[in-house]
Amino acid sequence: MFARRVMVVGTGYVGLTTGACLASLGHEVVCADIDEAKVERLRRGVVDIVEPGLAELVSEQTSAGRLSFVVGAGVALGSFEDGRAAEVLFLCVPTPMGAGGVADLRAVESVIEEVGAELAPGTVVVNKSTVPVGTAARTAELLDWTRSAAEPDRVSRSDVAVVSNPEFLREGSAVKDFLGPDRIVVGSDNQDAAERVAALYARLGAPTVLTDAASAELMKYAANCFLAMKLSYVNAMAELCERVGADIGDVTEGIGYDRRIGQAFLSPGPGWGGSCLPKDTHALLQVADSADFEFRLLRATIDTNTRQRQRIVDKVRLAVTGKRTGSLSRVRLALLGLTFKAGTDDLRDSPALAIAALLRQAGAELVGFDPAFVDGKDGAAPPTEIEGVALAADAVSAAQGAEAVLVLTEWPMFRTLDWSVIASAMKRPIVVDTRNVVDPATLRRAGLTAVGLGRRGEG
Numbered sequence: 001m002f003a004r005r006v007m008v009v010g011t012g013y014v015g016l017t018t019g020a021c022l023a024s025l026g027h028e029v030v031c032a033d034i035d036e037a038k039v040e041r042l043r044r045g046v047v048d049i050v051e052p053g054l055a056e057l058v059s060e061q062t063s064a065g066r067l068s069f070v071v072g073a074g075v076a077l078g079s080f081e082d083g084r085a086a087e088v089l090f091l092c093v094p095t096p097m098g099a100g101g102v103a104d105l106r107a108v109e110s111v112i113e114e115v116g117a118e119l120a121p122g123t124v125v126v127n128k129s130t131v132p133v134g135t136a137a138r139t140a141e142l143l144d145w146t147r148s149a150a151e152p153d154r155v156s157r158s159d160v161a162v163v164s165n166p167e168f169l170r171e172g173s174a175v176k177d178f179l180g181p182d183r184i185v186v187g188s189d190n191q192d193a194a195e196r197v198a199a200l201y202a203r204l205g206a207p208t209v210l211t212d213a214a215s216a217e218l219m220k221y222a223a224n225c226f227l228a229m230k231l232s233y234v235n236a237m238a239e240l241c242e243r244v245g246a247d248i249g250d251v252t253e254g255i256g257y258d259r260r261i262g263q264a265f266l267s268p269g270p271g272w273g274g275s276c277l278p279k280d281t282h283a284l285l286q287v288a289d290s291a292d293f294e295f296r297l298l299r300a301t302i303d304t305n306t307r308q309r310q311r312i313v314d315k316v317r318l319a320v321t322g323k324r325t326g327s328l329s330r331v332r333l334a335l336l337g338l339t340f341k342a343g344t345d346d347l348r349d350s351p352a353l354a355i356a357a358l359l360r361q362a363g364a365e366l367v368g369f370d371p372a373f374v375d376g377k378d379g380a381a382p383p384t385e386i387e388g389v390a391l392a393a394d395a396v397s398a399a400q401g402a403e404a405v406l407v408l409t410e411w412p413m414f415r416t417l418d419w420s421v422i423a424s425a426m427k428r429p430i431v432v433d434t435r436n437v438v439d440p441a442t443l444r445r446a447g448l449t450a451v452g453l454g455r456r457g458e459g
């Protein structure tokens with residue numbers, strides 16, 4: 001295997017995982033970020049995000065001399081051993097939702113503007129950020145522009161190839177997903193560059209799809225939007241189960257045995273969220289719009305998800321007041337789980353927080369507990385409040401005086417809480433389990449009324 005000199009720009013979930021994992025595959029990796037404090041912490045081996053195995057991998061690879069951290073992409077360029085040039089530059093910067101739902105590519109563009117003219121001939125620029133179709137072509141144009149600005153007599157950067165290599169890792173299992181991917185996708189109009197990028201991962205032995213840049217870019221959105229569609233379908237099916245007296249657990253188990261459907265990603269919930277599915281569904285809708293294609297299925301997927309949050313609020317209202325139009329004014333509610341899913345401390349586009357905002361608008365008083373925020377970061381005290389939700393130190397304290405407990409993420413610890421202690425702390429014994437994660441029989445034995453999603457006999 002060839003060890004390559006790899007520069008990774010952006011040290012978030014994707015960049016830090018990419019950097020540490022590529023180093024563990026034997027490559028020399030320099031990671032750059034604009035966040036000086038983050039780089040300083042990473043140099044001390046402090047990883048801010050909750051990601052199993054990542055901190056260990058970072059310190060192992062740093063000690064082995066294969067992984068280092070610098071502030072700014074420009075500095076990274078000159079940071080390889082013996083002053084040699086980076087061979088591959090990974091862009092792992094944010095591409096958040098911009099105005100009207102389009103992907104905001106300013107971070108990608110600013111890195112190219114920063115270092116484009118300095119890249120050594122033969123460098124491969126790899127886009128790992130999730131970007132709309134056409135971004136590889138646009139990046140190549142930008143590269144030409146940076147060179148022409150720096151060296152007016154040289155207007156082409158055909159000596160630098162651009163490759164799309166979307167990432168499919170999930171938060172909470174980033175290292176495991178990166179090192180054991182279902183597939184690796186590499187797309188470029190420069191076949192040689194694509195093969196060089198694929199070779200970086202050769203030791204993983206994963207199926208590799210080599211394709212053109214546009215197909216690789218679209219594949220990433222196609223995957224995330226398909227997952228979102230699967231979940232909106234399941235959430236709609238759960239609602240139908242309630243109306244016809246069927247059980248969503250049985251229905252999904254039954255359809256999941258069909259290998260064409262599969263058991264994974266079939267759990268109903270408070271709606272899908274996180275830093276990617278929401279922005280990527282909107283971004284693909286914009287891609288479709290600009291291609292004059294009305295992607296109705298995708299729009300319905302998003303609309304179903306938006307409606308799901310209100311549906312949870314309606315369920316709480318009915319459970320607590322006994323009426324569909326009852327008032328939640330000054331009703332105290334305990335929220336278990338505030339992140340977008342269990343196993344992460346990521347709050348970006350969290351359905352739990354969206355539901356909290358709707359409940360607050362309805363006048364409810366909220367106290368939350370989330371296992372991800374029990375300890376503070378880097379020696380600091382844990383937060384006392386998240387987006388207007390006061391934080392309690394444990395589930396029992398959160399439930400004190402509450403008229404209902406809402407389970408909003410699927411942390412395994414919620415299953416094994418002592419629910420009878422929680423029941424005795426509450427003002428009224430109601431649990432709305434938006435993830436169907438706690439055994440309803442356990443709740444009933446603790447004297448609690450259990451309300452889940454799409455469960456037989458719960459209405």
Ligand SMILES: NC(=O)C1=CN([C@@H]2O[C@H](COP(=O)(O)OP(=O)(O)OC[C@H]3O[C@@H](n4cnc5c(N)ncnc54)[C@H](O)[C@@H]3O)[C@@H](O)[C@H]2O)C=CC1
Pocket residue numbers: 009010011012013014015032033034035038072073092093094095107110111128129130131167168169170171275276
């Ligand atoms: N979070 C996830 O699970 C996945 C994310 N993606 C995609 O990967 C990209 C990055 O996402 P995350 O890692 O979640 O983002 P993040 O927000 O966790 O990290 C991004 C990092 O880039 C840094 N940064 C921003 N501008 C920079 C610049 N000009 N130079 C150097 N550093 C800069 C930020 O300071 C931050 O540390 C996005 O396009 C996202 O859609 C793809 C697959 C999975």
Ligand SMILES: O=C(O)[C@H]1O[C@H](OP(=O)(O)OP(=O)(O)OC[C@H]2O[C@@H](n3ccc(=O)[nH]c3=O)[C@H](O)[C@@H]2O)[C@H](O)[C@@H](O)[C@@H]1O
Pocket residue numbers: 130167168169170171172224227231264265266267268269270271272273274275276277340341342351
């Ligand atoms: O592009 C990305 O950033 C990533 O987006 C998702 O990963 P992630 O955002 O970490 O979260 P998921 O595990 O996919 O969950 C997304 C949302 O769906 C919800 N979900 C998931 C599974 C399920 O059965 N039910 C359900 O409600 C989760 O609670 C969460 O709100 C994809 O799964 C990754 O493959 C992709 O790389």
